[in-house]
Amino acid sequence: xxxxxxxxxxxxxxxxxxxxxxxxxxxxxxxxxxxxxxxAAQVMNAVLLHPQRLGDxxxxxxxxxxxxxxxxxxxxxxxxxTNRSTQHWVIEVRQDGETVITATAFTALRxxxxxxxxxxxxxxxxPQDVPMGDGPMPIEWVKRYEMRPVAGAxxxxxxxxxxSSLTQLWLRDNPPRPxxxxxxxxxxxxxxxxxxxxxxxxxxxxxxxxTIYFHADASQLAASGMGYLMGQAxxxxxxxxxxDHTAQLWSEAGILLAxxxxxxxxxx
Amino acid sequence: xxxxxxxxxxxxxxxxxxxxxxxxxxxxxxxxxxxxxxxAAQVMNAVLLHPQRLGDxxxxxxxxxxxxxxxxxxxxxxxxxTNRSTQHWVIEVRQDGETVITATAFTALRxxxxxxxxxxxxxxxxPQDVPMGDGPMPIEWVKRYEMRPVAGAxxxxxxxxxxSSLTQLWLRDNPPRPxxxxxxxxxxxxxxxxxxxxxxxxxxxxxxxxTIYFHADASQLAASGMGYLMGQAxxxxxxxxxxDHTAQLWSEAGILLAxxxxxxxxxx
Numbered sequence: 280x281x282x283x284x285x286x287x288x289x290x291x292x293x294x295x296x297x298x299x300x301x302x303x304x305x306x307x308x309x310x311x312x313x314x315x316x317x318x319a320a321q322v323m324n325a326v327l328l329h330p331q332r333l334g335d336x337x338x339x340x341x342x343x344x345x346x347x348x349x350x351x352x353x354x355x356x357x358x359x360x361t362n363r364s365t366q367h368w369v370i371e372v373r374q375d376g377e378t379v380i381t382a383t384a385f386t387a388l389r390x391x392x393x394x395x396x397x398x399x400x401x402x403x404x405x406p407q408d409v410p411m412g413d414g415p416m417p418i419e420w421v422k423r424y425e426m427r428p429v430a431g432a433x434x435x436x437x438x439x440x441x442x443s444s445l446t447q448l449w450l451r452d453n454p455p456r457p458x459x460x461x462x463x464x465x466x467x468x469x470x471x472x473x474x475x476x477x478x479x480x481x482x483x484x485x486x487x488x489x490t491i492y493f494h495a496d497a498s499q500l501a502a503s504g505m506g507y508l509m510g511q512a513x514x515x516x517x518x519x520x521x522x523d524h525t526a527q528l529w530s531e532a533g534i535l536l537a538x539x540x541x542x543x544x545x546x547x
Numbered sequence: 548x549x550x551x552x553x554x555x556x557x558x559x560x561x562x563x564x565x566x567x568x569x570x571x572x573x574x575x576x577x578x579x580x581x582x583x584x585x586x587a588a589q590v591m592n593a594v595l596l597h598p599q600r601l602g603d604x605x606x607x608x609x610x611x612x613x614x615x616x617x618x619x620x621x622x623x624x625x626x627x628x629t630n631r632s633t634q635h636w637v638i639e640v641r642q643d644g645e646t647v648i649t650a651t652a653f654t655a656l657r658x659x660x661x662x663x664x665x666x667x668x669x670x671x672x673x674p675q676d677v678p679m680g681d682g683p684m685p686i687e688w689v690k691r692y693e694m695r696p697v698a699g700a701x702x703x704x705x706x707x708x709x710x711s712s713l714t715q716l717w718l719r720d721n722p723p724r725p726x727x728x729x730x731x732x733x734x735x736x737x738x739x740x741x742x743x744x745x746x747x748x749x750x751x752x753x754x755x756x757x758t759i760y761f762h763a764d765a766s767q768l769a770a771s772g773m774g775y776l777m778g779q780a781x782x783x784x785x786x787x788x789x790x791d792h793t794a795q796l797w798s799e800a801g802i803l804l805a806x807x808x809x810x811x812x813x814x815x
Binding site for chain 2: 344398488527
């Protein structure tokens, strides 16, 4: 039984009716409510722990419908369609009977095929040569990750001077923890809001929806072990209250493990 | 009442129990089953027509759980969470009582904010100077779109010689039709499978999941009218049976209307 703080945070209790119960984690607290990456990992974990699961995660979409309270919740994961080697999941998280998260996931038995990473890892100095970066403000969950920005770190002066939202950084759990589908799900959400980087201005924000495609299988994640990941994120558009970003996560050895996209609400 | 073939294809009948019924369209037939873009537009239309809808579409994720038969279907769209100015939808499509599609959508009342398109439209010749392209094979739905590839057209020789999956093309409905959320949803899925372009090899494929972020509001779509869109798509990784792509759709005037991402099954 792992005693890593992340495993404690995503632990779920199976219930007699097939649902799971869980609780938000003080160790991964955000400004308001919990860090969305850990909520996504909890949702993923409900599928991973489900007795009917077929295969490993290939995609996950999570929609943040309301701010979670620091309180218990119920997760219902339903296998909406099971094919020969693939399965589609519909997931809902409720607090006090109200829906706070909706999600869908796709799991599959994968087999060897031709393949290529079209997106190569950016050339950058090794993680041990890159100093730790600071978050935009003191937040509990940020302490649970080692982040070493190579480009596009948080502005140190908030003067509205930004001209690009591109960030590249080395990252891993703090303390280090062997990579798996749950931790990769959370790591896909560690990128600070692109609007902070692009504008060098702090505005209220909140992720609305996030999608992750898992290109790696369990053995490739295991091979990544406790090594760093190279994460890269860039916004495509900021418009009328919402911006998006696309992001990539490579293993330290340069294998593209996951790609992800999210849409974020912003004010002003 | 529009008599455009697209409007006929996405027409839905509201039922007494709050669901909608629809039918696949022979005009948008794919190799097997219907064109996924029109299925996505039908799903979007169930939200657009729903009496409880609040605001306009901002995001949509659709999961293709099984090949649709050329037959009637039932769509159930449920407002899982309604906030002051935002709403989260869970949608399911069934044929003969079996789930064939799962989806989630997010709608919102948008307001003016600071904004910028970080992804600029690629510089390319105007649509009238670019000849029509061919599809990889004769398929009915392809005739419903005008596609003028600027870069990364379908290979003419299938010799395994490809080295990039990037495609840029002008596109619009054929015959032209004023742009709206439903037609933009379908247009987000017109990109031919990236594996064909990257490998110059035809292999069996099928989209598993697609996510669309609508950066434009209804007035910006209306301003695009019957003009062309510039579409750009590129894969990030091909691995063990699944590849992804990210794509952008700009108005002819260069406004980024939507960004989209999909995961596609492939064989070999």
